Amino acid sequence: MKKKHLIWSLILLFSIATGCSGGNPSQSGSDAGDKPSDNPPAQDAVTLDFWYGWTGPEAEALERLIAKWNSANPDIQVKGLSQSDYQKQLTAITGGNPPDIASQFGQNVVPWGLRGAMMPLDDYITKDGLDLKDFVPAALSTSQHEGRTYAIPTAMHVSMLFYNKDILQEAGYDGPPETISELKEYIKKLSIVEDGGRLQRLGLWPGMDAYTFSYAFNGSFYNESAQQVTPDHPGIQSAIKLSKEIWDQYGSDNLDRFSSGLGQYMSAQNPFFSGKYAMTIDGEWLPTFIKQYSPDLNYGIAPIPYDENKPELQNSGNVTTSVFYIPKGVKNPDASWKFIKWMTEPEQMAEFTAALGNLPTRNSAFSNPLYEDVPGFKEFLDYSGSENLRSFPASSYANEYMTEFSAQYDAILRGTVSMEEGLDKVKAKIQPLVK
Amino acid sequence: MRVSTAANQRKHVSGWSRKERHYVYLGLAFASPWIIGFLAFTVYPFFGSLYLSLTEYDLFSPPKWVGLQNYEQIFADDRFYKSLGNTFFMAFISVPITLTVSLLIAVMLNFKVKGINYYRTIFYLPSVIPIVASALLWTWMLNPDFGLVNMALRTLGLTDPAWLLDPRYTKPSLILMSLWGSGSGALIFLAALQGVPRQYYEAAQVDGANWWYRFWKITVPALSPIILFQLIMGLIGAFQIFTESYILAGGKVDGSGSLGGPEQSLLFYAVNLYQEAFVFLKMGYASALAWILFIIVLLITFILLKTSGRWVYYGGE
Numbered sequence: 001m002k003k004k005h006l007i008w009s010l011i012l013l014f015s016i017a018t019g020c021s022g023g024n025p026s027q028s029g030s031d032a033g034d035k036p037s038d039n040p041p042a043q044d045a046v047t048l049d050f051w052y053g054w055t056g057p058e059a060e061a062l063e064r065l066i067a068k069w070n071s072a073n074p075d076i077q078v079k080g081l082s083q084s085d086y087q088k089q090l091t092a093i094t095g096g097n098p099p100d101i102a103s104q105f106g107q108n109v110v111p112w113g114l115r116g117a118m119m120p121l122d123d124y125i126t127k128d129g130l131d132l133k134d135f136v137p138a139a140l141s142t143s144q145h146e147g148r149t150y151a152i153p154t155a156m157h158v159s160m161l162f163y164n165k166d167i168l169q170e171a172g173y174d175g176p177p178e179t180i181s182e183l184k185e186y187i188k189k190l191s192i193v194e195d196g197g198r199l200q201r202l203g204l205w206p207g208m209d210a211y212t213f214s215y216a217f218n219g220s221f222y223n224e225s226a227q228q229v230t231p232d233h234p235g236i237q238s239a240i241k242l243s244k245e246i247w248d249q250y251g252s253d254n255l256d257r258f259s260s261g262l263g264q265y266m267s268a269q270n271p272f273f274s275g276k277y278a279m280t281i282d283g284e285w286l287p288t289f290i291k292q293y294s295p296d297l298n299y300g301i302a303p304i305p306y307d308e309n310k311p312e313l314q315n316s317g318n319v320t321t322s323v324f325y326i327p328k329g330v331k332n333p334d335a336s337w338k339f340i341k342w343m344t345e346p347e348q349m350a351e352f353t354a355a356l357g358n359l360p361t362r363n364s365a366f367s368n369p370l371y372e373d374v375p376g377f378k379e380f381l382d383y384s385g386s387e388n389l390r391s392f393p394a395s396s397y398a399n400e401y402m403t404e405f406s407a408q409y410d411a412i413l414r415g416t417v418s419m420e421e422g423l424d425k426v427k428a429k430i431q432p433l434v435k
Numbered sequence: 436m437r438v439s440t441a442a443n444q445r446k447h448v449s450g451w452s453r454k455e456r457h458y459v460y461l462g463l464a465f466a467s468p469w470i471i472g473f474l475a476f477t478v479y480p481f482f483g484s485l486y487l488s489l490t491e492y493d494l495f496s497p498p499k500w501v502g503l504q505n506y507e508q509i510f511a512d513d514r515f516y517k518s519l520g521n522t523f524f525m526a527f528i529s530v531p532i533t534l535t536v537s538l539l540i541a542v543m544l545n546f547k548v549k550g551i552n553y554y555r556t557i558f559y560l561p562s563v564i565p566i567v568a569s570a571l572l573w574t575w576m577l578n579p580d581f582g583l584v585n586m587a588l589r590t591l592g593l594t595d596p597a598w599l600l601d602p603r604y605t606k607p608s609l610i611l612m613s614l615w616g617s618g619s620g621a622l623i624f625l626a627a628l629q630g631v632p633r634q635y636y637e638a639a640q641v642d643g644a645n646w647w648y649r650f651w652k653i654t655v656p657a658l659s660p661i662i663l664f665q666l667i668m669g670l671i672g673a674f675q676i677f678t679e680s681y682i683l684a685g686g687k688v689d690g691s692g693s694l695g696g697p698e699q700s701l702l703f704y705a706v707n708l709y710q711e712a713f714v715f716l717k718m719g720y721a722s723a724l725a726w727i728l729f730i731i732v733l734l735i736t737f738i739l740l741k742t743s744g745r746w747v748y749y750g751g752e
Contacts, residue, residue, distance in 0.1 A: 087713050094494045111716060115495040256597040256697070261580030328495065400715050407699055414602075414698060425513070 045075050046335050048100035051083040051092075053322075054356070061355030065348055069339065076335045089327065093117050098327035100336045106142035106153060106321030107402065110394035113143075113150030119326040120148045124337045134346075138319040138389040139361040145394050151325035152344045155358035157283045158317040159212050160383060161305065165298040167201075167278040176279070176302035180216070180242065183305040187246055190278035199250060199258040204279045205271075206246035206255070210409050211318040212281060213239035215390040216304050218313055221401070222393040227434055231405055231426040238307075240412060240419055247413045268293045287376025288357035301379040315386035321361065359384055397433035404429050488722035498719060505723035515724070517699050518707040521606065525703070526673040526735075529610045534665055537617035541624030542654070555625070562619035570682040573612045574599065584611070599683055602698040609679055609701070620665055627661040628654070659747040667736055674732050677705040704728055 052062055059082045066080045081099070083089075086108075092098045104112070112118050125132065132140060132149070139156040143149055163176045171190055177183040187203030194200055214221070219235025222228070230236075247255065262276055263269020266289060272280040273294035280286075281304070290297050306314045324343060326336045342348060346360070350368035353360045357374055359381070360366060366384065371377045383389075392398060408422035417425070451459060463470070488505055490498035509515050544555050561569065576583045577598035585595035598608045635653045644652070655662075680703050684696030694710055695702030708728070712721035 090494060090713060090716075112495075115493045115716060117495045253597075253601070256600040257579055260578065260597040260600040397715075403694075403710070403714070407695070411698055416698060429513070 045077055046332050047077045047079055048332070048335055048339060050078050050080045050101045050339070051089060051099040052080060052103040053082075053084045053086060053105075054103070055082050055084050058356050061352060064355075065343065065352055069342060073338075076338060078339055090117075093327045093329065096329055098329050100326070100330045100332065101324060101339055102327055103154075104151065104323050104325060106139075106151075106156075106323055107392060107394070107398050109143045109151045109323055109325065110145045111396050111399060113148070113325075114145060114396045117328050118150040119328060119330070119333060120150055121152065121326070121337070121340075122147075122149055124341070125149060128337075128341060130341065134362045134364050136319070136361050136363065136384060136389065138391045139321050142319070142321045142391050142394055143323055145396075151323035152340055153321040153323045153361040154344050154349060155322045155353045155356060156361045156384070157285070157320045158359065158380065158383060158389060159209060159281050159283050159304070160317070160379065161279060161302045162272060162282055162286060163279045163300050163302060164272070164275060164277075165300050167275060171278075176300060177305050178302075179308040180305050181308060184242070184246070186279065188249070191250070193250070193254075197251065197254045199254050201275065202250075202258065202271075202277050204246070204281070205259070205277060206243050206250070207410070207413055208243055208281050209318065210236070210239055210243065210405070211392060212304055212316070213242060215318055215388065216313060216316040217307055218310060221405075222395070229401065229427055229430045229434060231401075231408075231430070232420075232423040237419065237423070240409065240423075243409075244413055244419070248415075252414050266293070270294070272299075273297055284359050284377065284380040285357045288374065291375045301376055303383065313388055315383060316388035316390070317383065317386065319389050319391040321391075322358070396435075397430060400433060401426075401430045484722040484725055487719050488726050490719045491717075492719040492722075493716045494718050495716075501719070505720045506727075508720065509723055509727060514699075514702065514707055518695075518702045518704045521700065521702055522674055522676065522704040524606055525609065525676055526670050529606075529613055530666065530669040530673050532610060533613050533617050533620065534662065534669060536614055537620030537665075538624050538658070538662070540617060540621040541628055542650070544621060544625050545628045555622075559618040559622055561615050562622075566678045567682055569612065569615065570679050573608070573615070574683060577608055577611075600697055602696070602700040605684070605696050605700040608683075609676075612679060620669075623665065624658060624661060627658050631657040656748045660749055663739070663743050663747050667739055670735060670739075671732055674728060675705050676703050677709065680706050681709075 050066065052059065054062055059080075063080055066078050070077050078101075083099075086104065089099070089102050089104070109118065113120070124130075135153065136156060139153045140149075143151040143153055161176060167190060168174075168176070168186075171186075173186065177186045183204070187206075190201065190203035192200035214233075214236040217235035217238040219233045219237075219239060220230060221233070221236070223230050250258075258276075262271040263274060268274070270289070270293065271277045272282070272286075273290065287301070290299065303315045304317055306316065324340045326333050326340065330336055343352070344362070346362050346365040346368070349360045349362055350365045350370050352358075353365070354368070354370040354374055357377075360368075363385070366381050371381060392402060395401070404426050408417065408426050411417045412419050412422040450456075487498055489500060489502060491501050491504075492498035540558055544551065544558060548554075564572075577585075579585050579595055579597045579600075582598075584598070588595045596604045598604050631654065635657075636649055639649050639653060680696065680701040681694070684694065684701040694706050704724070705728075708721050708724045711717045711724060
């Protein structure tokens, strides 16, 4: 009797315990290889799980490419999953059941790669003779650290100056500002301030992208030879001073009030579309939005203004990327690599980025006729060839660095800390992380 | 025979009879899902995080023992103090306000007027809406130019602040939002209110006590155990506030923007912890942060419970 009950309780316990661990990714026995697929694959086919961060129409563009791959490669079937929660990738990799291929933001590559979450791709690159020289250097640098490549950048973003032709004409300008001092003059003239300080229109939002302008002043965030982070680099200081000068003309109170009354970015009420901003610094996707939300807007695209004392710094910009990578612990890295390699070939890259309105990262993709239909792309494609494009130095602590820098940049603009004090704080916090 | 009886008796005294043991096993078997869940998802992570807080752990490579180094770093970290300050603000200003308001709502909902059930439903309704949805809703309501709140303020001739962008107003915005959800607290108070014996009020009325006096001398003391309960739960909730800030000041999806809003005025403890763990991949450091939060909450709860004897009245005593 007694024994029987004990056995029953044990069975119950056991079944519950195994039931629990079924949800534990590290113990679940299903590897990517033996998952059933919708379309019956060839005998020894592998199925690869591919997690990407895009959704909606962008995901559809990606799925079209995946379908193309699947029909051409019966032995390697790829299953795409739109998974815009990037934290899930962390959990999956830590749990030992990662997707076979995944997309990420460029600035996470080196932090993840150095910690072993991404497979270094160097062996594959050498073996297949992938020509890394074909990639835009600033874009590729987001995936590399000390000679190792952890991911392949598939799309990149860079900002340029957008200007409202009608507003500029009204103010008597027949072209965009070309130098920094012209920019300052334009902003002053194009802004409309009511009595009492209430803003009606801004020439340019003063809390502008500090990275883009730092590079415009030849700023650098890291000194390789001294192994020092350099948030206090004179070039960065010049960029902050420029923003601060414009900011102080209007004051935090008026700017807060003005900006919180502005419409949503992705809508017809976007301040640049509705004429609340005469100019804006924005990325290559903006023309696609303009076409969608404000097709009558009479606008132009121009290079980031340069310092007239340093004409060699024309066409500068800050590059960020989206990448594909192979997570640590995948069952079939060779197959994953084949897919990544194919996806980042100029033809597929062009098809994907043209559908997304993003820039390709390979020079040989630039000339693809697909881009002719993308609004505003000519300017951006030309700009992508500029030698003055930079990207934030890839390092294991890049996210901490950017977070701390933007927090202090905000505090400096608002005048709660002085520039020296704020930048010293960044340095004091980040330098110990340099190893 | 005698021996065996004695043995049986001894067994009976020191332990359980066969039948009792059988029920104990059966009981344990039925409780086992919870027991296993508790061990696997509460006890194990609890001690796991204690261990991790003494290591450097980035999720991918094995944890590296560093002793108390994480704790030393925390006390030199600006972001720790900033986030703790913001969180204290919410705990010690927002929670008492919300509590008072929900008590007042409960008192109002306790009046016997026509259609009281509709009022009760209406006040409770916002509590059913997920925080994410209500946070998004409030970004519209708090819009300085065409939001409802400022429209009302302007009609009254008051200042209309830039709620979610001016660092001085971001936390008051969140308090305003939390007031909107005070219906669930009011519901608990309402239930307690209906348990207050009517005789007390009748006796007080006979003695000529006015409404206010009755409220202070009967209602509040009678509700004091519930107030204590709500206060503790509210404080624990406030120490873990996350979603509102993440939605309202969440920077960009790519994590490049700084979480925490203008001048980090919405950088709460849990937001900072999340960022350290999942953006900066410093799981060991984040575990240490979590333990400090645990100790703070434990201390505050302990102090509240210790001092509560002076103002909490239990009906049975």
